[in-house]
Amino acid sequence: MAQAKYIGQKVLRKEDPRLLAGKGAYVDDVHLPHTAHMALLRSPHAHARILSIETGAAASA
Amino acid sequence: MKVPVEITVNGTRHRSEVEPRLLLVHYLRDVLDLTGTHVGCETGLCGACTILLDGEAVKSCMMLAVQANVRAVETVEGLSVEGELDAVQRGFWEEHGLQCGFCTPGMLLSAHDLLRRSPQPTEEEIQRAIHGNLCRCTGYQTIVKAIQNAGDKMRAGKPSAASSSPSTRGRR
Incomplete structure (x- = not known):
């Protein structure tokens, strides 16, 4: 019987060369256009009214 | 206030202006777009961000980019030579x-x-x-x-x- 091509043989994974070269594309590596980032700013006051929020610097970032 | 740095990465010298608080790993990933160096924990525990600094392994999330000024960094992208794995x-x-x-x-x-x-x-x-x-x-x-x-x-x-x-x- 002819030797099996894969069964019992060591097989090199096809996806490894790019992962080993740092060319994988993990979610954190993907930059889509117009992506917005957010950060939570918590109030230092337990009970207060928000009168206004300055968003100029964030919007222009 | 940004400060000038000159860092050699994988044999290429890069001059940039960076925030003094910028971590070395974010310099590599976001400024140079070398995303092979990964951010796993950002607390020095996981080692996914390990690079060579002047030949020694260091965790690049535990260093500021300014600390790598006039030093040589090697990342995973620098290991292959002309596309051949080392x-x-x-x-x-x-x-x-x-x-x-x-x-x-x-x-x-x-x-x-x-x-x-x-x-x-x-x-x-x-x-x-x-x-x-x-x-x-x-x-x-x-x-x-x-x-x-x-x-x-x-x-x-x-x-x-x-x-x-x-x-x-x-x-x-």
Whole structure:
């Protein structure tokens, strides 16, 4: 019987060369256009009214 | 206020203006777009961000970019020469030293640091050398074998089994 091509043989994974070269594309590596980032700013006051929020610097970032 | 830095990365000198608070790993990933160096924990625990600084393995999330000023950094992107995997990369490939590959760049550079200091490391030495690199696929035994394989290749001087390896260029 002819030797099996894969069964019992060591097989090199096809996806490894790019992962080993740092060319994988993990979610954190993907930059889509117009992506917005957010950060939570918590109030230092337990009970207060928000009168206004300055968003100029964030919007222009 | 930004400050000028001059950092040699994988043999190329880069001049940039950076915030003094910028971490080295974010400099590599966001300023130079070298995303092979990964951010796993940002607290120095996981080792996914390991790079070589003047030849020594360091965690690039534990350093500021300004601390690397006028120094030489090597990242995973600098290991392959003209698209050919180096001995350590080939060792990992042949011994199945990676599954998802996220920890791999850090593992590769820790392995380089070890093999430079100790060309024929024992299993225990290897375990100690990668104790700062977490693998959540938990393939540690194959990683140890991969580093032994890489040491064998380096001592033999030339690539062996995977010399028929396809180029990594253009494969994404």
